[in-house]
Structures are given as C-alpha cells and as structure tokens.
Amino acid sequence: MAIFLNKDSKVLVQGMTGSEGTKHTRRMLASGTQIVGGVNPRKAGQSVDFDGTQVPVFGSVAEGMEATGADVTVIFVPPKFCKGAVFEAVDAGIGLAVVITEGIPVHDTAAFWAHAQATGNKTRIIGPNCPGLITPGQANAGIIPSDITKPGRIGLVSKSGTLTYQMMYELRDIGFSSAVGIGGDPIIGTTHIDALKAFEADPDTDVIVMIGEIGGDAEERAADFIREHVTKPVVGYVAGFTAPEGKTMGHAGAIVSGSSGTAAAKKEALEAVGVKVGKTPSETAQIIRTALTGATQGEEAGVPSQSMAPTAP
Structure with missing residues (x-):
C-alpha cells in the first residue's frame, strides 16, 4: 500500500508547458507516473510530446478531470498566479493538490488553505514550497528523484x-x-x-x-x-x-x-x-x-x- 499516492493515481500538471513543469513532467513520466494531462488555458487543445508520449493540455482542472478522471494535480505555476491555480483545483474538487511553487506570499497560502476548508476540505493540499511526494515503484508527484x-x-x-x-x-x-x-x-x-x-x-x-x-x-x-x-x-x-x-x-x-x-x-x-x-x-x-x-x-x-x-x- 501507500499513503496519498499510488499506481492508480491519475495526475494533472498545472503549469506543465512552462520550463519547470516540462522538465519535471518528463521525470515523473519516466518514473511510471500516470500523467494524464496538463493545464494551461492559453494552450488548451494542444498536446505536448514527452519522448513519444503525447500529453494533452486542458483549459482548466475541471475540464482535465472530466476528460481523464484525474484525482491529483501537481502545481508548477509562478508564485503570483499560484493562489488562483489552487483555488481552481479546490473548486474542481480534485482529491490531492501538490503545490511545488516556492515564494508564495503567506497571505495567499492562508487564503487558499481557508478556501479548501470552507469548501468541505475535499482537496488535500501538500505544500507549498515542497518537493511533493513519491511512492517508489508506483507514482511520483513532484520533484523527488525517483532513482535514489x-x-x-x-x-x-x-x-x-x-x-x-x-x-x-x-x-x-x-x-x-x-x-x-x-x-x-x-x-x-x-x-x-x-x-x-x-x-x-x-x-x-x-x-x-x-x-x-x-x-x-x-x-x-x-x-x-x-x-x-x-x-x-x-x-x-x-x-x-x-x-x-x-x-x-x-x-x-x-x-x-x-x-x-x-x-x-x-x-x-x-x-x-x-x-x-x-x-x-x-x-x-x-x-x-x-x-x-x-x-x-x-x-x-x-x-x-x-x-x-x-x-x-
């Protein structure tokens, strides 16, 4: 077994088309994680090739969840946009939101954490400013090296x-x-x-x-x-x-x-x-x-x- 993340987890990546999101999506895929989509409203409908694996880009977390059954999102969004990204994930009702971004203002973190609680706390938030989590041999959501x-x-x-x-x-x-x-x-x-x-x-x-x-x-x-x-x-x-x-x-x-x-x-x-x-x-x-x-x-x-x-x- 495992906690919070396993081989059946279906993962979205908010900010997948940015430099950090792209780099770590490739690493997560290489470790066996089911990356089922990225989220970027400006690139919705496109797909990104990761060493032969085509990953679709959705316009929102809710759209990605509906299309793929995703239950995890990993967030690589820049600090000033991160509060909105977490709000979006929470409002979509995703089970787990892993916030990798560092440098988020404390009042923004307080706001999205309070919002998660106010909406019934259906979304578990890990982070922010964290490496994420890994269940070795099953799935990796974040930036933890899988080969160690x-x-x-x-x-x-x-x-x-x-x-x-x-x-x-x-x-x-x-x-x-x-x-x-x-x-x-x-x-x-x-x-x-x-x-x-x-x-x-x-x-x-x-x-x-x-x-x-x-x-x-x-x-x-x-x-x-x-x-x-x-x-x-x-x-x-x-x-x-x-x-x-x-x-x-x-x-x-x-x-x-x-x-x-x-x-x-x-x-x-x-x-x-x-x-x-x-x-x-x-x-x-x-x-x-x-x-x-x-x-x-x-x-x-x-x-x-x-x-x-x-x-x-």
Whole structure:
C-alpha cells in the first residue's frame, strides 16, 4: 500500500508547458507516473510530446478531470498566479493538490488553505514550497528523484526537500513505502500529524521517520500526537541546532524567535514521548535501521507492533 499516492493515481500538471513543469513532467513520466494531462488555458487543445508520449493540455482542472478522471494535480505555476491555480483545483474538487511553487506570499497560502476548508476540505493540499511526494515503484508527484530509492517499509515525512533526498539515499538499500515532503513555509496544508496518522494506518509501513527543522511548534504538536495515537516506532531528526536567533534559515518558516522554535526544544519534546532523535542525518539513518530490524523481528515472533514502539516516560 501507500499513503496519498499510488499506481492508480491519475495526475494533472498545472503549469506543465512552462520550463519547470516540462522538465519535471518528463521525470515523473519516466518514473511510471500516470500523467494524464496538463493545464494551461492559453494552450488548451494542444498536446505536448514527452519522448513519444503525447500529453494533452486542458483549459482548466475541471475540464482535465472530466476528460481523464484525474484525482491529483501537481502545481508548477509562478508564485503570483499560484493562489488562483489552487483555488481552481479546490473548486474542481480534485482529491490531492501538490503545490511545488516556492515564494508564495503567506497571505495567499492562508487564503487558499481557508478556501479548501470552507469548501468541505475535499482537496488535500501538500505544500507549498515542497518537493511533493513519491511512492517508489508506483507514482511520483513532484520533484523527488525517483532513482535514489526503491519500494520498502519505511514511511518518511519531512519539512525539508534536501533532507528528504538525503534520507532516502541513506536508506536506499531498504526502501520506502511513501515519502512526503510537506514544505517548510509558515503555513502549509498537510502536516506532520496528517502524515503520521496515514503511516500509522498503512499496513505496509513498519517504521516512520519524521524530519523537522527550527521554527514554529509543528514538531511539538506532532510529539503530542505520537504520544496518544502512534504505536509504530518513530525516529526523528531536527535541522538547525546551530542556527542563530532571529535569522531565517532556508525555508520561510525556519526562524528562531527567543526560546520558541529551537531545534533543542523540538528534540526534547520528541524524546519525551520516546522518539529517538539523531544528531545527524547519517546517525538518524542508522537508528532507523535498528528500529526497522526490531519491528521486523517483533512481527516474526508474533509480538504486536505496539510493543516495538517507543514508550513515553
């Protein structure tokens, strides 16, 4: 199984005819994703050739959905047009909108997130400013390289795109059920908690790795959720231990203000609920290997998976 994306997902690409959309559509197709159309009102009715595969261009998300049965859209629209693109996807009722674009004003993100909730929240939004998500061997919606991993039993949720790639590469011999890059802006759609809930329910995920970074309290809230609702082993990594106070580091939301949002505070909150937190990505990968071995041995011995999960003090 997988979370949010699988081999049956039918994907539209908003902004497919732009330079980034074209490049990554080609990569998504090469990894086996069912790209069923692009969206560009100015080029509706045309088609684009991707190494012999003809992909039609539709005038709207609703038109593309009606013609193809698409249930996912990946958005590569420039920042100033992105709010409108997400509104269009939400109004069409598509199941999943993956917003890759970075540099979107926070008030625009707040607007389209509120709109999604006001319309019944039928559309799951991932991002913005994210690498998207991948279910290795099945489908890839975004910019995550498909050749750095294989199908496996690890579930990954991460704020950072770069650290998503590194962790997948570190554990490429084991593989992943799904990997979700949620983005690091101050306001995002799908959260750590949403992914944790989905991985907990996924029978093909044995161990969950959660990558966070400085800024905000998302990791602390995830720790509270893990304490109450997650029985599978969770391993964490928090980027930004040496970040100076008051300086934005990388993502727009990665900023420490006073004692709030520090890597140390997040590490402490996670460890308080039994999550093992690595000091470096490589150390985190080694902890995951150990946790996965323990989970597998527990299943073979007939021990319930909950007994293999960290125990809160």
